[in-house]
Amino acid sequence: MACIEARGLKKSFGATTALAGVDLKIEEGKILGLIGPNGAGKSTLLNAVLGLIPYQGELSVLGLNPWSSRDALMRDVCFIADVAVLPRWMRVQNAIDYLAGVHPRFDRARAEAFLSNTQIKRTSKVSELSKGMVTQLHLALVMAIDARLLVLDEPTLGLDLLYRKQFYDTLLNDYFDHKRTIVVTTHQVEEVEQILTDVMFINHGRIVLDCAMEDFETRYLELSPRPEHLSEARALKPIYERQALARPVLMFDSVGRDALVGLGEVRSPSIADVFVAVMSEPAPGVAS
Numbered sequence: 001m002a003c004i005e006a007r008g009l010k011k012s013f014g015a016t017t018a019l020a021g022v023d024l025k026i027e028e029g030k031i032l033g034l035i036g037p038n039g040a041g042k043s044t045l046l047n048a049v050l051g052l053i054p055y056q057g058e059l060s061v062l063g064l065n066p067w068s069s070r071d072a073l074m075r076d077v078c079f080i081a082d083v084a085v086l087p088r089w090m091r092v093q094n095a096i097d098y099l100a101g102v103h104p105r106f107d108r109a110r111a112e113a114f115l116s117n118t119q120i121k122r123t124s125k126v127s128e129l130s131k132g133m134v135t136q137l138h139l140a141l142v143m144a145i146d147a148r149l150l151v152l153d154e155p156t157l158g159l160d161l162l163y164r165k166q167f168y169d170t171l172l173n174d175y176f177d178h179k180r181t182i183v184v185t186t187h188q189v190e191e192v193e194q195i196l197t198d199v200m201f202i203n204h205g206r207i208v209l210d211c212a213m214e215d216f217e218t219r220y221l222e223l224s225p226r227p228e229h230l231s232e233a234r235a236l237k238p239i240y241e242r243q244a245l246a247r248p249v250l251m252f253d254s255v256g257r258d259a260l261v262g263l264g265e266v267r268s269p270s271i272a273d274v275f276v277a278v279m280s281e282p283a284p285g286v287a288s
Contacts, residue, residue, distance in 0.1 A: 003028045003149055003181040004049055008057035011044050011205075018044040019055070020205035026198070028148075029178040033192055034185045035275055036202035042185045045202065046153055049183075050079055062148055075105065078147040080138055080155045088127035092120055092137060099141055111144035114174070132163035139167060143175045150175070152184040156191075164191055171195075189272045199271055201278055209278055220274050221257060223250045225264035233263045240277030251277045 002025050009022040018041050026032055036042045047053045049061050051070030059066060064073045086095065092115070099106045115122075118136045126134060135156065142150065156164040172195050176182060186192055199216060201209035211219065224247055225233040234241075236259065238250035251269060252260065260266045269277075 001028045002026065002060070003030070003062060004183070005060045006058065009045075009048065009059055010056040011041075011048060011053065017205050019048070021057070022202075022205070022207055024200065024207055024210065026181065026183065028181055030197045031172075031176065031182045031195055032184070032198045032200060033189070033196045033271070034183055034200050034202060035189055035271065036185075037279060040202045041205040042202055043153060044205075046151055046183070046185065050077065050151060076148040077151065078142045078145050078149070079151045079153075080142060081153045086126045086134060086138060089125060091123060091125050092129075093122040095126075095137065095141060096122075099144070103145055105146040106141075107144045107146065111140050114140040114143055114170075132159055135159060135163055135167055139170060143170075148180060150180065150182045152182065152186075154186055155184070156186070156188065164188065168192060168195055189275065190270060193271050196271075201275060203279055209274075216271075216274075217268055219254055220269050221252050221255065221260060222267050222269045222273065223252065223260045223264050224248070224267075225250065229263040233260070236260070240280055242276075 004024065004026040006022050006024050009019050009024075010017075011019040020041075022041075022045065034042055034045070044053070048055045048059060049066060051061075051066035051073055054067055061073060062076050066073050090098075096108060096111055099111075100108045115137070118133065118140075120129065120133050120137055126137070129137065156167050159167070168191060171182070184192060196213050198212050199209070200207060200211075223233055223238075224244070230248060233250055236252060236255055239253045240251040242249050242251075251273065257266055
């Protein structure tokens with residue numbers, strides 16, 4: 001079953017095209033990494049999915065139109081944009097009480113159980129917590145809601161490495177199951193690569209890559225060719241070439257390992273490596 005499905009999704013702000021006819025389908029039970037440079041359309045796409053902005057085209061989220069049925073949709077969707085969105089004057093206990101009063105699927109006991117493993121005091125104001133603690137609080141509140149879709153837009157921005165790792169470990173081990181769907185955008189691609197089931201690149205308002213991670217690992221290969229085989233390797237039409245320690249490194253899309261292994265050292269690139277390669281291709285004539 002599709003959790004999110006779009007056909008011809010468009011959104012413009014004046015003369016600027018933010019989404020240029022996006023087609024996508026995200027199945028239920030996936031962890032999708034939505035990756036793109038600044039201004040690529042990531043936040044606009046998420047805002048459309050969350051019913052925060054009108055749009056042109058077709059968009060279905062959990063079987064609902066997010067713009068016309070946002071109230072119903074929000075019963076099954078959680079969103080973390082940035083840890084700074086929690087009111088700084090609010091105390092931790094107030095936040096728990098508030099959600100228990102307004103959200104029908106909030107489980108107070110689950111939130112309390114998660115917070116019991118932290119140093120967060122119930123009497124503390126948000127303004128008194130470190131940024132890492134605010135992240136823990138925000139995640140505790142979200143994890144206590146029985147939602148089908150969790151949307152994360154740069155959720156660990158500004159956090160140190162320890163808290164970023166804890167955030168994603170907790171998300172994977174204590175929240176995710178194969179009935180829930182998670183969509184995450186981040187510039188720290190290397191930190192989410194191991195938890196993703198699917199990856200999607202967006203640029204200039206268009207989806208330029210949509211791939212399951214199990215296919216990604218066989219589809220893309222990097223080759224450091226031996227000097228005598230460089231011309232032969234280039235004849236196989238790499239999608240990208242870079243220099244590493246003064247040696248050429250070629251990236252291939254859908255060229256079998258058997259065709260490359262005799263030419264030099266073959267390895268699987270990271271998402272970040274493929275992102276650079278794909279984004280280096282000529283962009284279409286649409287404003288970002």
